[in-house]
Amino acid sequence: MLSKVNSLGLLGLDAFVVSVEIDVGLGLPRFDIVGLPDTAVKEAKERVRTAMKNSGKRFPEGRVTVNLAPADIKKEGAFLDLAMAIGIIKASSDILSEVSISDYIFLGELSLDGSLRAVTGITPLLISAKKLGFNNFIIPEGNKREGEFISGINVYPCKSLNHAIGHLTGTLPIEAVKTRSYVAGSSAKGDSNDLRYVKGQATAKRALEVAVSGGHNILLVGAPGSGKTMLARCIPSIMPDMSFDEALETTKIHSVSGALNDEQGIVSVRPFYTPHHTASTVALIGGGTQAKPGVISLAHNGVLYLDEMPEYPRSTLECLRQPLEDRIVTVSRARMTVQYPASFMMVASMNPCPCGNYGSKTAECRCTSSQIAKYKSKISGPLLDRIDLQIEVDGVLYDDLVSVSNEESSEEVKKRVNRTRMVQRERFLEDGIRTNSEMREKHLEKYCALSPESERIMRISFEKLKLSARGRSRVLKVARTIADMELSPDIKPNHILEAVGYRSYALNN
Ligand SMILES: Nc1ncnc2c1ncn2[C@@H]1O[C@H](COP(=O)(O)OP(=O)(O)O)[C@@H](O)[C@H]1O
Ligand SMILES: [Mg+2]
Ligand SMILES: [Zn+2]
Structure with missing residues (x-):
């Protein structure tokens, strides 16, 4: 039997879809995973096989082949474990035969006892998978908090392989995490660094x-x-x-x-x-x-x-x-x-x-x-x-x-x-x-135009203090900030003078 399960891989901060394809067939017992680096394959095999056994699920006796597509991108991390185990169960037994799993993305590392371990990278995975159009995610319970700030998707925090199966079959439905609204924190009040x-x-x-x-x-x-x-x-x-x-x-x-x-x-x-x-x-x-x-x-x-x-x-x-x-x-x-x-x-x-x-x-x-x-x-x-x-x-x-x-x-x-x-x-x-510090040349032109008087001060500073072109841009940006602190739309001569004063060390040396 053949099955296909969706999971994700991460490249930098961007997710790509990993299609976990499983074939279970007759023949001598064998378990192969293709599409992962060697050491990771060995470890994944052990985890998946043992976790299934300890969850009371029979590991198929015949030949099991797992293909992680696309093959040309190396997949890292252990968060494909859950998808593999679900796929093997789907292909080798009738536990999930009535269930459609194609709506879900499965993420999580399996412990040998069948529980799901928290993994790194859940926030960027969820954010980019949402952009790719996916809506339903089963993730380790330990990563639940990360799901709480991403609205518009259903994130199911899950404790173990059996918990995931229970959710899919409807015997143990998991409640999707509730989104929380964001409140900016502040560094500890009453701190001595004040x-x-x-x-x-x-x-x-x-x-x-x-x-x-x-x-x-x-x-x-x-x-x-x-x-x-x-x-x-x-x-x-x-x-x-x-x-x-x-x-x-x-x-x-x-x-x-x-x-x-x-x-x-x-x-x-x-x-x-x-x-x-x-x-x-x-x-x-x-x-x-x-x-x-x-x-x-x-x-x-x-x-x-x-x-x-x-x-x-x-x-x-x-x-x-x-x-x-x-x-x-x-x-x-x-x-x-x-x-x-x-x-x-x-x-x-x-x-x-x-x-x-x-x-x-x-x-x-x-x-x-x-x-x-x-x-x-x-x-x-x-x-x-x-x-x-x-x-x-x-x-x-x-x-x-x-x-x-x-x-x-x-x-x-x-x-x-x-x-x-x-x-x-x-x-x-x-x-x-x-x-202001992020302004590029085009922004400087747009937002840091100088009056003739300010320009005159800038020119004198530039020549007298031998500023570099970069130095001039930096002075302009700082002057823009000083003007903003006073809610002044224009950069005035005193703003330029103060900004120039902040380059004293480089200039004296
Ligand atoms: N303006 C100040 N007001 C109060 N305490 C100060 C002040 N400047 C220095 N100190 C005291 O001197 C200590 C040493 O200062 P520190 O910031 O470590 O100096 P630096 O890093 O310049 O060597 C501080 O921990 C603080 O107790
Ligand atoms: Mg010091
Ligand atoms: Zn000295």
Whole structure:
């Protein structure tokens, strides 16, 4: 007997239909699976055979052949198990003979005892299969949460092989998951990483607000103990709420990499990642045998924070250049390449010199000029050029530190950030981007026209400060954000001046 069951495979974040064809015939006992890599076949055979036995289902005695089509794409992951077991039962017994299974997509890994294990990648699988026109999905119960945010389809969370059969035959119908409405989360309230605990530092705080408002990259340069790490750690508390679209985009990536929180089913708070400087390039950028997304993709729609940037190997830093420009990263493996979104805000901090005191008003720098030059050269010009705001952080003044004045809380700042993001969202409705930092040349022309007076200031800055063409674009984008923070339709001279001021570090060096 022959049977056919639908399942899915995943290429990057896109699903393709895998047709699981099963033939059960007479002959000596044999079990063959074609269309999977060798090691995976062996394991799948063991799981399917044993799970069926332990579910009280007879494994056919004759010859069983499973073909996973299309044959030319390698299928990965164990989520084809359930489809195979259902197909074998359909082809070899009359348990499912009265049941039509062609309306369903089956996803799930079988345990040896017949229960269904949660798998990675359910969110992108459901989203793209829905686009392909499929409506009914049987998935592991452990992945139930992921089904709750995708409306318009029926997702049946299932505990085991027998549970799935019970549902299909009608003896144990499973209730489809109820869709939940999305609510943006916020990073823990009352957290110690709140701007209210950062005394003074008005300039640095202002720069942080500008950066977060427009999604711009920012570099904090200052002596050890000046509060760079403290400031950077406050960023999550002022990040704008994540929209549902953004949340789904980020969730897809987390789902594929297995980083999704089971309780949540969706990433509702902007990610904030601080990879250690010993992290491998693959961990950061993505790759490996399964071409999984790296930290920069997990940080999609959020922040990548590189503390003490010169500690990172230069080769690692250079790998960031392309994703910083394209907001997408291409990960290659044996025979194919996949792409993952990687649109993140980069936050970096560093000392001004090896001893940390260069430029300090209170302590003496003991480094030679060649030591300083070598230290700075760890960050290449082209990488630095991609950092829109570069500010020097001076240590907090003693009077500020001990003052009892009330510092503005992150919650207040976040309200303004949300408003500024709203301005950008409305502006870019037709453009397929969300923030000023994502503007391309055509957007600059459209949205950053300068008055003669602003143009004059820009020209003077460009010539005096020897800006590059990219530098000019970056200044324009930041100026656009500063104007948006004031709800000003025009970019005014003072907006340009402030934006130019944020490129001090690159310019002085
Ligand atoms: N503006 C400030 N207000 C309050 N405490 C501060 C401030 N700046 C620094 N500190 C204190 O100094 C510590 C060290 O700051 P940190 O951010 O680690 O410095 P850096 O990263 O620049 O070396 C902080 O944990 C905090 O306790
Ligand atoms: Mg630090
Ligand atoms: Zn020094």
